[in-house]
Amino acid sequence: MSNSRIGRRDFLKSAGGLAALSCLPVSMVKLAFADSRKNLTFAHISDSHIQHIKGTQFVRNWDRGLIRAVAETNMLVPKPDFVVFGGDLAQLGKKEELDHGAEMLSKLNYKVYPVMGEHDYYLDLGEYWSKLYGPHYYSWDHKGVHFITLNSILTFDKWTYERWPTDMQRMVEMAGLDNPNGSPFMVGKKQREWLQKDLEKVKKNRPVVVFSHSPIQKIYKGWNFWTEDAEEVQDLLKPFDDVTVIYGHVHQIQYNQIGNISFSAVMATAWPWPYPQSYAQAGSHLPELTVPMNRADPFFERDATGWQLINVETGRVAMKFNLYDNTNRTVAFNQKTGQPEDSMYQNPARRILPQTHY
């Protein structure tokens, strides 16, 4: 779609620079550039939930979370290639919230690839978001990796267009995490057809990284940690050797492997959700491999929030979770076992026991 344009412009910039330095014929530069994933890193910031109170007032705590992520990302050395914002920029999709969030994101010294969250979408169905950021789903190529951004928070047309008496009620119902009136999310047929076409031009041995807001897997429907057509999307990704899906929405570290597809969630800058297993009626609904974070300490308001630095040099993903008020964690794909693993805590004997609160 439109972002083949972005890819080409980025390529031309790099190719132009290299060609000027080395006087290589352009075709050779292109080859060298396309096959190199060296130093392919990017930052991922998500779920800032910027919330308008009145006039020029916003919830300070959520503002601080995003401002800190932007400042820390700007200080990275070496610089990441770009930043992904994983959705839920706003709390209730209001223009004031999207504008305020976009202004904070505009301080990033990098190109930003945005993902649509349900909190951004359901007030005006993404209309104002589009004015700021363009298409709701798109793809681009960078250093030999094919990147795809999906809008995974769509739902039935009947629900979208007919169910709610006002746009704000639709927004509030669809944004209620454990509200059965406001689920399920889905990618939908139109976008799946676009994805199928987009992937037709991608070689099977080329690494593919997909960004979504809700997980493209079914974790726990009761909290909408769920995408209704997850299997159909996974089927489209099955033919590729190296596939990673990175998602927001769940506000916690999760990771998993289903067939050839690695899954990794990102933390929010606003607040952490509890793990579904803490919900007494739910049983355990964590992805099989996930070692939970040592849960948030309520005395540290930023505990269990943060942002991610992601390395794709191997074609698979190594996630470095930068926690604001806790020990950083790394979850990286292990080529030997063929699954993502926590560098410290995957072995059950090394895990920290859950905190006890009195």
Ligand SMILES: [Fe+2]
């Ligand atoms: Fe969120």
Ligand SMILES: [Fe+2]
């Ligand atoms: Fe969300």
